[in-house]
Amino acid sequence: MKKSLIGFGVAGAAAVALLAGCGGNDMAGMQHGSTTTTAPASGQQADHNEQDVKFGQDMIAHHQQALDMAAMVPGKSTNPKVTDLGKRIAAAQDPEIKKMTEWLTKWGTAPASTSMPGMDHGSGHGSMPGMMTAEEMAKLNGATGAEFDRMWLDMMIKHHQGAVEMSKTEQEKGSNPDAKKLAQDIITAQQAEITEMQGLLK
Known part of the structure; x- marks a missing residue:
C-alpha cells in the first residue's frame, strides 16, 4: 500500500512538473507573440522619412503665406485677372494645407509652430526659398x-519658384508616395501660374 502511494506521489509530481513546463512554454509563446504584434507598428514608420515631415511642415507654412497674399487681392487690386488668380491660388492651396496637416498628425508630428505666415524666415527651421519677410508683407499690404x-x-x-524648389527636393529625397505625388502636383500647377504671372507683368 505504501509503495503504491509513493508511486502515485512520484507520478503526480512528474505530472505537475510537466504541466508547469508546458505552462512556461505557453507563456514564452505568448510573450513571443506579443513581440511580433508590435513589429508592424515600427514598420509603419517606413512609409515616410524625415524629408517627408520637413516637406509637410515647411510647405504648410509656405502655403499659409500664399493664402495671406491672396487674401489681400480683393481689396487692393484693380486687375480682374490678378483677382481671379488670387482666388484660384487660395482654392488650390487651402485643401493642400489640410491634406499635409493630416499626414503630419498620422506620422505623430505637427506643423511647426515657428513657421507662421509673415515671419522673417531668414534663419532656423523656417528658412525656406521664396518666403517673404514681415517687412515685405507689410509693404505689399x-x-x-x-x-x-x-x-x-x-x-x-x-514665392511659387520657392515652392517648386522645395517640391523638387521632396521628389529627390522623400519616400512617401502621397507626399511625392503632391510635390509633383505643386510643380505642375505653380510652374503654369508662374508663366501666367510673368505674362501679366508684361
Missing part, C-alpha cells in the same frame, strides 16, 4: 492699384 498688382505678381512669382 500698404500698396494699392497698379502698384499693388505689380508688387504682388513679382512676389508671388518668387
Whole structure:
C-alpha cells in the first residue's frame, strides 16, 4: 500500500512538473507573440522619412503665406485677372494645407509652430526659398492699384519658384508616395501660374 502511494506521489509530481513546463512554454509563446504584434507598428514608420515631415511642415507654412497674399487681392487690386488668380491660388492651396496637416498628425508630428505666415524666415527651421519677410508683407499690404498688382505678381512669382524648389527636393529625397505625388502636383500647377504671372507683368 505504501509503495503504491509513493508511486502515485512520484507520478503526480512528474505530472505537475510537466504541466508547469508546458505552462512556461505557453507563456514564452505568448510573450513571443506579443513581440511580433508590435513589429508592424515600427514598420509603419517606413512609409515616410524625415524629408517627408520637413516637406509637410515647411510647405504648410509656405502655403499659409500664399493664402495671406491672396487674401489681400480683393481689396487692393484693380486687375480682374490678378483677382481671379488670387482666388484660384487660395482654392488650390487651402485643401493642400489640410491634406499635409493630416499626414503630419498620422506620422505623430505637427506643423511647426515657428513657421507662421509673415515671419522673417531668414534663419532656423523656417528658412525656406521664396518666403517673404514681415517687412515685405507689410509693404505689399500698404500698396494699392497698379502698384499693388505689380508688387504682388513679382512676389508671388518668387514665392511659387520657392515652392517648386522645395517640391523638387521632396521628389529627390522623400519616400512617401502621397507626399511625392503632391510635390509633383505643386510643380505642375505653380510652374503654369508662374508663366501666367510673368505674362501679366508684361
